[in-house]
Amino acid sequence: MSASLNYKSFSKEQQTMDNLEKQLICPICLEMFTKPVVILPCQHNLCRKCASDIFQQEQASNPYLPTRGGTTVASGGRFRCPSCRHEVVLDRHGIYGLQRNLLVENIIDIYKQESTRPEKKSDQPRCEEHEEERINIYCLNCEVPTCSLCKIFGAHKDCQVAPLTHVFQRQK
The missing domain is CATH 3.30.160.60 (Classic Zinc Finger)
Structure with a gap:
């Protein structure tokens, strides 16, 4: 009887952690976000490296996009959000001008601490x-x-x- 009670609470806790982890997955690399995490104007999040990769791919695959003397990651441009296809227009700072999502970064830190902490053994x-x-x-x-x-x-x-x-x- 006590085993089923322990299992129920463990199962519920595990399910909560699994649901949280799904929210912390980057839609590009399909891994947990890596810092820094950037938030797009449409409120979706990406790893900065993934945002940079998307930007570079879109620049390379669309030669008709207006460029200002060989646009690089750090000098403005545009790309589409991979989640909702909303156009993201970058300022002169390029990918580095996107805001970091410190809240998501903090949640990831807490999640990692909790998931590596040993399970509480209840007598x-x-x-x-x-x-x-x-x-x-x-x-x-x-x-x-x-x-x-x-x-x-x-x-x-x-x-x-x-x-x-x-x-x-x-x-x-």
């Missing part, structure tokens, strides 16, 4: 209703393990309970 399962509370009592009426807060304030306030250890000893 006791936690209550799904009160996540900080350990399951330490057994509801005799409903025949389910629960936490003290559920007994005091929650669904089991009118039920008979016993310490989980006593119920476990009787079951042996």
Whole structure:
């Protein structure tokens, strides 16, 4: 029974981390954004290197784009957002004139810290209703393990309970 409770909370946490990771993937390299991350006027994000690569490809593949004496990455130009095809017009600073998305960069840092942190080993399962509370009592009426807060304030306030250890000893 406790294994299923631990699995549920682990599964939910893992699903949240997976969903977050999907939001941190560059649409060009299909890897997690690498710093610096630039935000385009259409609000999509790219790794600066990927934005530079797209810009250079569009410049090379379209000789009819207006250039000012051999446009380079650092001297203005335009390209299309790979996500929505919105035209991005660069100023004289080129790709380096695009704003960095410091929020996304910070989220990536936090994500990497969390995903490399060792899993918390819990000796006791936690209550799904009160996540900080350990399951330490057994509801005799409903025949389910629960936490003290559920007994005091929650669904089991009118039920008979016993310490989980006593119920476990009787079951042996």
